[in-house]
Amino acid sequence: MAEQPVIDIQDLSFNYESRSILENVHLTVQEGEFISIIGPNGGGKTTLLKIILGLLPPARGTVRLFGQAPAQTRHWVGYVPQYLFYDPQFPVTVMDVVLMGRLGKRFGGGYTRIDRRAAATALEELHIQPLANRLFSQLSGGQRQRALIARALAGDPKLLLLDEPTANVDNEGENKLTQILQTLNQRMAILLVSHDLSFVANLVQRVFCVNRHVFLHKPDELSTEAIQDIYHADLRMVRHSHECFDEEHRHD
Amino acid sequence: MIEFFKALMDPDLAFLRYAFGVGLLASVAFGIIGTYVVAKRISNIAGAISHSVLGGIGAGMFCQQVLGWAWCSPLLGAILSALGSALLIGWVSLYARQREDTVISALWSVGMAVGLLFLAKTPGYTDPMSYLFGNILLISQYDLWLVLGLNVLVVGVAVFFYHQFLAVCFDEEFARLKGVPTRFFYLLLLCLTALTVVLLVRVVGIVMVIALLTLPSAVAEHFSRRLWQMIALSIVFCMAFTGLGLAYSYVHNLPSGPTIILLAALVFLVVIGFKRLIKR
Numbered sequence A: 001m002a003e004q005p006v007i008d009i010q011d012l013s014f015n016y017e018s019r020s021i022l023e024n025v026h027l028t029v030q031e032g033e034f035i036s037i038i039g040p041n042g043g044g045k046t047t048l049l050k051i052i053l054g055l056l057p058p059a060r061g062t063v064r065l066f067g068q069a070p071a072q073t074r075h076w077v078g079y080v081p082q083y084l085f086y087d088p089q090f091p092v093t094v095m096d097v098v099l100m101g102r103l104g105k106r107f108g109g110g111y112t113r114i115d116r117r118a119a120a121t122a123l124e125e126l127h128i129q130p131l132a133n134r135l136f137s138q139l140s141g142g143q144r145q146r147a148l149i150a151r152a153l154a155g156d157p158k159l160l161l162l163d164e165p166t167a168n169v170d171n172e173g174e175n176k177l178t179q180i181l182q183t184l185n186q187r188m189a190i191l192l193v194s195h196d197l198s199f200v201a202n203l204v205q206r207v208f209c210v211n212r213h214v215f216l217h218k219p220d221e222l223s224t225e226a227i228q229d230i231y232h233a234d235l236r237m238v239r240h241s242h243e244c245f246d247e248e249h250r251h252d
Numbered sequence B: 001m002i003e004f005f006k007a008l009m010d011p012d013l014a015f016l017r018y019a020f021g022v023g024l025l026a027s028v029a030f031g032i033i034g035t036y037v038v039a040k041r042i043s044n045i046a047g048a049i050s051h052s053v054l055g056g057i058g059a060g061m062f063c064q065q066v067l068g069w070a071w072c073s074p075l076l077g078a079i080l081s082a083l084g085s086a087l088l089i090g091w092v093s094l095y096a097r098q099r100e101d102t103v104i105s106a107l108w109s110v111g112m113a114v115g116l117l118f119l120a121k122t123p124g125y126t127d128p129m130s131y132l133f134g135n136i137l138l139i140s141q142y143d144l145w146l147v148l149g150l151n152v153l154v155v156g157v158a159v160f161f162y163h164q165f166l167a168v169c170f171d172e173e174f175a176r177l178k179g180v181p182t183r184f185f186y187l188l189l190l191c192l193t194a195l196t197v198v199l200l201v202r203v204v205g206i207v208m209v210i211a212l213l214t215l216p217s218a219v220a221e222h223f224s225r226r227l228w229q230m231i232a233l234s235i236v237f238c239m240a241f242t243g244l245g246l247a248y249s250y251v252h253n254l255p256s257g258p259t260i261i262l263l264a265a266l267v268f269l270v271v272i273g274f275k276r277l278i279k280r
Helices: A045-052 A070-076 A094-102 A113-125 A141-154 A171-184 A197-201 A224-231 B002-009 B011-040 B043-065 B074-095 B097-121 B128-133 B141-160 B162-170 B172-177 B182-204 B209-221 B227-251 B256-279
Strands: A007-016 A019-029 A034-038 A060-065 A077-080 A159-163 A189-194 A206-211 A213-217
Touching (some): A019 A045, A141 A159, A141 A171, A171 A189, B011 B182, B043 B074, B043 B209, B097 B128, B162 B227
Parallel strands (some): A034 A206, A159 A189
């Protein structure tokens, strides 16, 4: 169990109605790693995420989550979705939402004291315990996102998976999020899907760029040429990092 | 109002007591299922299920009277057709999402068409109006027992699986990742909806039952912070609408179904209007 990769994808392909979305993808995430998947919209990031979670079956190749089929082990993943299509009238409090992270393979019944304690701890960790009894719909974008992270944490995940966490968050929220994720990374692997290069660059150890194919980079290797390769477009990059690296950029 | 209470006590007006009792008891199942239907936004599915019930009623009558199957009855036909269409729509929406609305509207009218054809070919005149718009004269003590049984089932399931249903309604994908069998709960919800709809068809009719299922919950949603509060309030509102509607319709000699529905709609509009005013 010890040296088993958290995620292991070999030679994966996925098609949607004869259109190729992902081709020959190889991706491994080890325990304790902090990794990001970036790429243009429509490049297959969300598809890759759903395949990792076993919500979509790959056309070809193998996907292993903690060494097993994703459907068997995905309850160890703390998933933080990008949007939540919910009814703004839906009567549910923050605590109700966070407790959902404790739903396991149980057969009916209520939550135990252990469940409630785990939910309270998760709320504390994200500094939103004063919001516990607020209506979920009354939260701001950043608060709502922290509630969703707390929900993911309440289930004691071994891997935290975040889809576009900076999409609805302002600058201050982004800074707080950075701190939170760095703390959490000390005890679990984190996989973060983003199109926001500046957010990712200072945070993660490795970057997978997805646009049908998957390329692996070190964050400091995200040179203009590499980005252009992925996005197939002219972009101008602003470097936020003040450190200099001289390793070459490579595609493997 | 006193006139209505006198009528309730009148030994000659047993049907009114039964109608009143069925209305109040069914409100429990309606409040619970209605809340989930509104929260999950599947009222159009519930509408298709209720309209397909006419097909079952017609088929039940036809089999009983023309084919001479004594064990067959309109109620059995209604239950089977409601469960059948619930499972069919459920299956389509789980595995062929893009065809969902087509199937819903097809089932909606095909159910009606089948029912009317069967009724036309069954000897003796059966007025489809009493099924479409309800007829409290058709309610018997037997219905009271049926509704009571359904309440036990619905309350039991809703209490035991409260957190699962809440998670499935709020964020189905997350619930599924956590190991909740979301497809099972979705189909279970549709089947319970089907059973609930069948039992109130006699009070408010096929066409309007959907309003009584959704309007009390839509009103309750405005006053609730938790899903269980919405359920409890829905039950109270549903009881108030059926009870008061029935009383008003009796006193003023109006058809009961439309009176109940219009009362519910009126309260819904007032609540929405009031909320808008407060926001300004």
